Structures are given as C-alpha cells and as structure tokens.
Amino acid sequence: MxxxxxxxxxxxxxxxxxxxxxxxxxxxxxxxxxxxxxxxxxxxxxxxxxxxxxxxxxxxxxxxxxxxxxxxxxxxxxxxxxxxxxxxxxxxxxxxxxxxxxxxxxxxxxxxxxxxxxxxxxxxxxxxxxxxxxxxxxxxxxxxxxxxxxxxxxxxxxxxxxxxxxxxxxxxxxxxxxxxxxxxxxxxxxxxxxxxxxxxxxxxxxxxxxxxxxxxxxxxxxxxxxxxxxxxxxxxxxxxxxxxxxxxxxxxxxxxxxxxxxxxxxxxxxxxxxxxxxxxxxxxxxxxxxxxxxxxxxxxxxxxxxxxxxxxxxxxxxxxxxxxxxxxxxxxxxxxxxxxxxxxxxxxxxxxxxxxxxxxxxxxxxxxxxxxxxxxxxxxxxxxxxxxxxxxxxxxxxxxxxxxxxxxxxxxxxxKEGFLNRPFWKNFNEVNAQFVGPAWQYTQNDTCLNRYPFDEAKDYRWWFCMTNKNKKPTVILLGNSFANQLYPGLLNSKLFSNETILSIGTCDAAKVDKTKSVDISDPAFPCAGERPIHQEKFINNIIKQNVGSLKYAIIAGLFASPSEDYISRLKRKIDFLEKNHIKVIIFLPHLLFNKDVKSCIRPFSRSTGCISDLKERNSLTQLSQSVIKAISKTNPNVVFFDPNDLFCDSKKCSMTDTNGLPFYRDQLHLSEYGSIKLIDLFEKQSEKNLSKTIITQA
Structure with a gap:
C-alpha cells in the first residue's frame, strides 16, 4: 500500500x-x-x-x-x-x-x-x-x-x-x-x-x-x-x-x-x-x-x-x-x-x-x-x-x-519503613503515626466477615465490615466511609467502652437515586442501580436479628444539600430504627477541605490551604438546618451532632490541631486521631445523656 x-x-x-x-x-x-x-x-x-x-x-x-x-x-x-x-x-x-x-x-x-x-x-x-x-x-x-x-x-x-x-x-x-x-x-x-x-x-x-x-x-x-x-x-x-x-x-x-x-x-x-x-x-x-x-x-x-x-x-x-x-x-x-x-x-x-x-x-x-x-x-x-x-x-x-x-x-x-529518623523528620513521628500502615485499617476484619457474610460484597470496590467483639452488636454505624471513619473513635471512647460496635455497609441507600445511571469509572459506581437496595435489605435483616441488643444507630455521610426525596428516604430509615427501639444519632456533614493535609505539615512546604475562614462552615451549618427541621418534626427524639466544632473556633477552621496533629488523613476523611478527638467532643457535648439534642434545633 x-x-x-x-x-x-x-x-x-x-x-x-x-x-x-x-x-x-x-x-x-x-x-x-x-x-x-x-x-x-x-x-x-x-x-x-x-x-x-x-x-x-x-x-x-x-x-x-x-x-x-x-x-x-x-x-x-x-x-x-x-x-x-x-x-x-x-x-x-x-x-x-x-x-x-x-x-x-x-x-x-x-x-x-x-x-x-x-x-x-x-x-x-x-x-x-x-x-x-x-x-x-x-x-x-x-x-x-x-x-x-x-x-x-x-x-x-x-x-x-x-x-x-x-x-x-x-x-x-x-x-x-x-x-x-x-x-x-x-x-x-x-x-x-x-x-x-x-x-x-x-x-x-x-x-x-x-x-x-x-x-x-x-x-x-x-x-x-x-x-x-x-x-x-x-x-x-x-x-x-x-x-x-x-x-x-x-x-x-x-x-x-x-x-x-x-x-x-x-x-x-x-x-x-x-x-x-x-x-x-x-x-x-x-x-x-x-x-x-x-x-x-x-x-x-x-x-x-x-x-x-x-x-x-x-x-x-x-x-x-x-x-x-x-x-x-x-x-x-x-x-x-x-x-x-x-x-x-x-x-x-x-x-x-x-x-x-x-x-x-x-x-x-x-x-x-x-x-x-x-x-x-x-x-x-x-x-x-x-x-x-x-x-x-x-x-x-x-x-x-x-x-x-x-x-x-x-x-x-x-x-526500613521510610527511615523514621531522617533529618527534618525526627520531630514528625507522632504525625507520621497517623499515616502509617494500610491506608485505612478499619475497613474489614474476619470476625465481622464471618459473622455477617454478604455474597454481593465482592461487587463493591469497598465493603465495610468491622466489629470489636464476636457478640451481638449494641451500636451500629450506618452510612458510607464517613460513618466508618468514626469506628476508631468509638473504640477508644469511655462512653462506648463496653459496647459491641458494628460498622457495616458502604452505600447509604437513603442517598442513592437508583434511576440515575452511573458509569463504572465513577467512584459512585458501586452505589448505582439495585446494589444499595440489596445492601439495605441485608443490613435491615441484621438489625431485625439483633433487636433487643442494639441500642444506638449512628448515621453519618449525609448530603449537605439534601433533596426532598433524600429526606423522605432518610425518614423511612429512621422510622424503621425507632420502631425497633434503637436510638438514632445523626452526625451532620463535616467540612471537606479538598486539600492534602500532609502538604501543610511536611518540611519545605509553603502550603497554607489547611486553614479556612468560617464562610464554608457557616454555609454548611445553614444547609444542615433543613435536615434538622424536617426530621425533628416527625422524629423529635433523633440526636444531631455537628462535628465541625472540632475543626473550627470563633475565627477559623483547620485540618490540624494547635500542635500540628492532623484531624484528617486525606482530603475528605478523618485520621484515627481526628476520629478519637471527634468522639471525645461528642461525649463532652452529650453530657452522657443521649436523649438530649446536641445542637439547638432550629
């Protein structure tokens, strides 16, 4: 040719x-x-x-x-x-x-x-x-x-x-x-x-x-x-x-x-x-x-x-x-x-x-x-x-x-684990401890997988299944990765020290619009189609089987700006839990900095993006009020907790504490340290009375 x-x-x-x-x-x-x-x-x-x-x-x-x-x-x-x-x-x-x-x-x-x-x-x-x-x-x-x-x-x-x-x-x-x-x-x-x-x-x-x-x-x-x-x-x-x-x-x-x-x-x-x-x-x-x-x-x-x-x-x-x-x-x-x-x-x-x-x-x-x-x-x-x-x-x-x-x-x-004692890094060992090991070691354990086998788990890119005891659960974490990130905090909590904690599931069915087509390349792909519905049935069966032992359900990973359909699906989930005599606690959405926290604390970095003013926090608080209002009308016993009090003071919000320890492990999720500190704050604000609403209802 x-x-x-x-x-x-x-x-x-x-x-x-x-x-x-x-x-x-x-x-x-x-x-x-x-x-x-x-x-x-x-x-x-x-x-x-x-x-x-x-x-x-x-x-x-x-x-x-x-x-x-x-x-x-x-x-x-x-x-x-x-x-x-x-x-x-x-x-x-x-x-x-x-x-x-x-x-x-x-x-x-x-x-x-x-x-x-x-x-x-x-x-x-x-x-x-x-x-x-x-x-x-x-x-x-x-x-x-x-x-x-x-x-x-x-x-x-x-x-x-x-x-x-x-x-x-x-x-x-x-x-x-x-x-x-x-x-x-x-x-x-x-x-x-x-x-x-x-x-x-x-x-x-x-x-x-x-x-x-x-x-x-x-x-x-x-x-x-x-x-x-x-x-x-x-x-x-x-x-x-x-x-x-x-x-x-x-x-x-x-x-x-x-x-x-x-x-x-x-x-x-x-x-x-x-x-x-x-x-x-x-x-x-x-x-x-x-x-x-x-x-x-x-x-x-x-x-x-x-x-x-x-x-x-x-x-x-x-x-x-x-x-x-x-x-x-x-x-x-x-x-x-x-x-x-x-x-x-x-x-x-x-x-x-x-x-x-x-x-x-x-x-x-x-x-x-x-x-x-x-x-x-x-x-x-x-x-x-x-x-x-x-x-x-x-x-x-x-x-x-x-x-x-x-x-x-x-x-x-x-x-040699990256040479912990390199020059410039000797004073960062405590910070580095938040990032070592697996990217997130609280995803699954055999105790949970054996006790709660789910055949469709292999179809998901990630599947949370963690429990601290091979016993009936008393606390269940519901939602997605934003719910699972609370697991290490609960493990280290005095308030929940005697509880059997179960973190299970990946997609929050209340958040999923099953009529929406999601491409396989989209991170939300596992939460598309009928998968979340099948998952919800599986988790609901676990809840039914453990009625009498389950005392608290902690829901996290909510949309910051929810639709009416979303709130309606969330209410149905809460109704189901309360009918089974389970206390519902909702952790409201926390700030997403969209910044790699490590850039703010590593040597030679000039990044300042890990600190923000209160505009985004105030906007997030206003958006959350619509969820609080809608749910409180029909489910007045639900407890709401605003996690942003951990990251923000009266002037600014930060991804790290005053000592430079990171609350976040990536751009979106809490570190183990952040999870522990957040549950500590939750304990203090609840005053050991979970029937009391943590923040003022609008």
Whole structure:
C-alpha cells in the first residue's frame, strides 16, 4: 500500500510526539485535555510495530541475536529510567513522610524490575493514596511494554522456523487479549487497566501490522534492508547524520525500501496513503475529544486510538499528513525526547502536587511542562544518546549492575519503613503515626466477615465490615466511609467502652437515586442501580436479628444539600430504627477541605490551604438546618451532632490541631486521631445523656 523505509520513519517520531504531548497535557491540564491518556495506547501500538519490524527484518537476514536484542533494549531503556528513579529517591528523602518514602521505595523496586503495573494494581482501592502523590505511577505502562518485550521476541524466535503459524499465533493472542479486555473491564476496571493480559492486544496490533508489511516485502521479493536500530545507530556514529531532518531525507530518497520498491507505488496506492493517514488522524482526534474518564476504558473505546495509530503508520512517510505534519522538525525533536519526557513529567508534577497539596494552576502547569522538556532534552543528549551509541559490551553490564543497586535501594527503603529518623523528620513521628500502615485499617476484619457474610460484597470496590467483639452488636454505624471513619473513635471512647460496635455497609441507600445511571469509572459506581437496595435489605435483616441488643444507630455521610426525596428516604430509615427501639444519632456533614493535609505539615512546604475562614462552615451549618427541621418534626427524639466544632473556633477552621496533629488523613476523611478527638467532643457535648439534642434545633 505504501512506500516504506523503516530504517527511519520521521512520521513515527512525530506520532510519538503527539502521544507524549497528549499524556503530558492530560496530566497537567486534565480538565482541558480530557482524552490525553490515549497517548499511552498510541505508544503501545508504535512499540509493538517497531519491535516486531526489527525482529522480523533481522530474522529474515539470519542476523537476529537474542542477547544483542536485549542488550539494545537495555541501552535504550535503562539510562533515562535509572536517572529518574535515583532523582525520585533523592527528592523523596527530603520531602516525603516516612510512610510515603517507604511506598516510594516499593515503587522504585517495581519500576526497576518492570512490574509496576502489578504493584499499582495491588494498591488500587477506595482508600488508596491519591494518584498525584505517587511519583512513579506512570511506570505502569513501561512495565506492560517490557513484559511484552520479554515474551514476544522469545516466542517469535521459537516459532520462526514455522513462519506460517506466526500470523495465527498473533491473531490468537490479539483475540484472547481483546476479549479479556472487553469482558473484564465491566467487572474489574482496575484489572483491565493494569493487567498485561488485557493490554497486550494493543502491542500485538502493532506487531500484526509489522507482519503484514513484512509479508508484502516477501511477496514483492524486495531485498531487506538493515534494521532501523542498526542503520540509525551506524549513521549517527559515523557522524553522517547531524539532524533528524537530514536522516529522514536520505531515507525518503532511497531507491528501495524495507518492504516495497518505489516502482510499485502508483496513483491508486498514493491516494490510499492519504486516505489512510487522514482517517487515522480523524480517529485520533475523535479519541482525544470524546474519550474521557467517564467512559469505560480501555474496553471498546480503546479500539479507536489503536485503529487510528495503525492507519497512520500504514500510510507511510509519504502521506501528506505524515510528511507535512508529523515529519516537521519540532514534532520530530519532541518525538526523539519522548521517552525521557514521559519519564520526567509525572514525577515533577507529582512532587509539585505533594508540596502544594492541591492541583496546580495554568502558570505552574506550563512551568512544569517547560522543566520536563529541559530535563528530557538533557537526559537524551547527555545520557541516553551517548550510551546507546557506545558499542562497548561492559556498558550493558554496568547498566544492569546500577539498576540492581537502585532496586536494592528501593527495597531497603521500604524495609526500613521510610527511615523514621531522617533529618527534618525526627520531630514528625507522632504525625507520621497517623499515616502509617494500610491506608485505612478499619475497613474489614474476619470476625465481622464471618459473622455477617454478604455474597454481593465482592461487587463493591469497598465493603465495610468491622466489629470489636464476636457478640451481638449494641451500636451500629450506618452510612458510607464517613460513618466508618468514626469506628476508631468509638473504640477508644469511655462512653462506648463496653459496647459491641458494628460498622457495616458502604452505600447509604437513603442517598442513592437508583434511576440515575452511573458509569463504572465513577467512584459512585458501586452505589448505582439495585446494589444499595440489596445492601439495605441485608443490613435491615441484621438489625431485625439483633433487636433487643442494639441500642444506638449512628448515621453519618449525609448530603449537605439534601433533596426532598433524600429526606423522605432518610425518614423511612429512621422510622424503621425507632420502631425497633434503637436510638438514632445523626452526625451532620463535616467540612471537606479538598486539600492534602500532609502538604501543610511536611518540611519545605509553603502550603497554607489547611486553614479556612468560617464562610464554608457557616454555609454548611445553614444547609444542615433543613435536615434538622424536617426530621425533628416527625422524629423529635433523633440526636444531631455537628462535628465541625472540632475543626473550627470563633475565627477559623483547620485540618490540624494547635500542635500540628492532623484531624484528617486525606482530603475528605478523618485520621484515627481526628476520629478519637471527634468522639471525645461528642461525649463532652452529650453530657452522657443521649436523649438530649446536641445542637439547638432550629
């Protein structure tokens, strides 16, 4: 179809530029470039295409050496990755809390071992740390690529003597992986995102295209040229190519290409080249504009950018869009530094977020992009390129040794719990204690799960089931994570010291509008459809079975601005509880600072966002009055408690106490310390008389 010369494809470097700019743009300006994450999918297709083209060409010439192949991959990948991992460890030493630094050590280890996708897959969950606080999160995609590079070259080498089965093997892998992707994404979005089994089809798509073009070469009996790695490296080493433009100019004017002679290009093929390229650009444009976080991804939607990328590559470097747009000097230059740019941009953005505790603005975002480009150019020019062109074998062994050392550094950092006695951190041990261990260790325990098994619990991204005794409950926490966060406070309470406390459930049925459609990518997905109704029946049965023992029901996680339908559903729940002689206590909504509390107390941070004036608190109090009025008319014995008295005085509200200890553990939820202090305040205000309303009813 096209006149190819895969010794160097300037348009593919331009396509790399579009991919990396899409990803960087999405990460820095997520509300502006909503579909930019499809850049990773573009990278996958390009990688599968190029690596398969190189291997097929070398195998054809009896010039494929598996050790030489992996040596080149090491020289291509390791230098920039080593620098990135080492710099992240150095920066993390100074600004990360011990638990954060320990986690970074684990991520350095998995990044060095190319299994980051499995690590982040295992960490994913409702209470997982924010993505922006993981400087090496982006290495998940590199893990999938390298896992493919380990499996596919070996497999291709083994089946090369039976070339007829190669396309069938590729097709089988493609179909199985794509089928898994489409089926798994509806059941487990995280698994579909991180699993190599559900992602390999994208790299295989590129490999299939490479094989198709390889067959064209064989059918037209055109002698194969040297591999792109060989030819490009030799040209650069001889100094005959000083600029990418000069390199691709020589390639485009060569008489014979890797797959097809120029004599085969006729008007029909020439038109098809332009059509293929144009359609590819249209599909990528549609992907960038219409694919966003609300779509089920990867799934079916991932097919769009994959087809678009394949069509652009298939069109060849002579297609108008490829030649004029993708092959311009600026995009080629960005494409050449795309790998180090991808490596650098996310850690820089992540550390900026960690220090600020909030999303960055436009000016800061542009500055981060500029700094990332500078770091990428420096890494490419002074580290990556010189090492790649060095022909001495010891370089490969040295790179492997350094990578092993950095991996061990990450392992040691994690095993030492982030070095609690680092300089600047010795006085933060009490603060750090609020963040160590699991993201939230009061989610589930076996005592509760065995006593109250719920078959549908696996359908939820999180399921609370905690109890302190294997006995009938006397206190039940109802609601969502805002109810469950009270559990450690109740455990440490004198008032509730003799009680059996049960925290169970995840979605507050009173809050759910089952007529509303919620996408699987939405955090509220588990609370959509009929799930909350089934859950409510399950919990109501527990309540019925424990009538006589249950004394108190604490409800939390209410809407700040409730609808009439919401209040009506809440009343029905209260009626049910009171009919069963259970005292109802409602914890009103507390302030949501939307700020990472750690940014306010970590060294070198200038963040001041953990303190606010009383405007939001006063507004929240006014909104809560509508709930109090409506419920008090029909259920006058309900106790209301305003938790914001803990965070606010007469002048301001704060996420920390006067000693700097955090009331919050993230942007929304209380820390263990905050939970204990809140229940202490509840005890004092209740004056041990739970029949008394805690705050004045309007």
């Amino acid at each position: 096209s006149n190819y010369d895969l010794n160097y494809r300037p348009d593919i470097d331009g396509l790399r530029a579009i991919a990396v700019l899409s990803v960087v743009g999405f990460h820095v300006f997520p509300t502006l470039i909503k579909g930019g994450f499809i850049g990773v999918d573009i990278f996958f297709v390009i990688s599968g295409f190029l690596i398969s083209s190189i291997i097929l060409n070398n195998l054809t010439n009896d010039n494929f050496n598996i050790f030489r192949f992996y040596s080149r991959r090491i020289k291509r990948i390791f230098p920039a990755l080593l620098i990135t991992l080492l710099v992240c460890l150095i920066v993390g030493w100074f600004i990360l809390f011990p638990h954060e630094f320990a986690q970074l050590g684990k991520h350095v280890l998995s990044g060095a071992g190319f299994f980051s996708n499995f690590t982040f897959w295992s960490e994913a969950g409702y209470f997982d740390n924010l993505a922006e606080t993981k400087p090496l999160l982006h290495l998940w995609s590199l893990g999938i690529e390298e896992q493919y590079y380990i499996i596919w070259p070996l497999l291709l080498y083994l089946i090369w003597k039976k070339p007829r089965i190669i396309p069938f093997v590729l097709l089988i892998i493609f179909i199985v992986s794509l089928t898994l992707n489409i089926s798994v994404v509806h059941r487990d979005l995280v698994a579909a995102f991180y699993s190599p089994q559900t992602r390999f089809w994208e790299l295989v798509a590129g490999s299939l295209l490479a094989y198709f073009i390889f067959k064209k070469q064989v059918s037209t009996a055109v002698p194969a040229a040297r591999s792109c790695e060989q030819d490009t490296e030799h040209s650069l080493a001889r100094g005959t190519v000083n600029k990418p433009a000069a390199l691709y100019k020589n390639r485009l004017t060569s008489g014979k290409t890797l797959f097809q002679s120029a004599s085969y290009i006729n008007k029909k093929y020439y038109i098809l080249q332009h059509v293929s390229s144009l359609m590819g650009f249209i599909l990528l444009g549609i992907s960038l504009l219409f694919i966003n976080k609300t779509k089920i991804f990867p799934g079916w939607w991932a097919i769009l950018p994959n087809i678009g990328t394949l069509l652009i590559i298939l069109a060849g470097p002579r297609a108008w869009f490829n030649k004029v747009i993708l092959s311009n000097r600026i995009l080629i230059w960005i494409g050449l530094i795309s790998f180090p740019l991808y490596l650098w941009h996310w850690p820089i953005l992540s550390f900026a977020f960690i220090l600020k505790g909030d999303h960055i603005g436009i000016k800061a975002g542009l500055m981060i992009i500029l700094i990332s480009i500078m770091f990428a150019w420096g890494t490419y020019s002074f580290v990556e390129k010189p090492i790649r062109l060095n022909q001495k074998n010891f370089i490969v062994y040295l790179l492997i040794l350094i990578m092993l050392v950095i991996a061990l550094m990450g392992f040691y950092c994690n095993s």
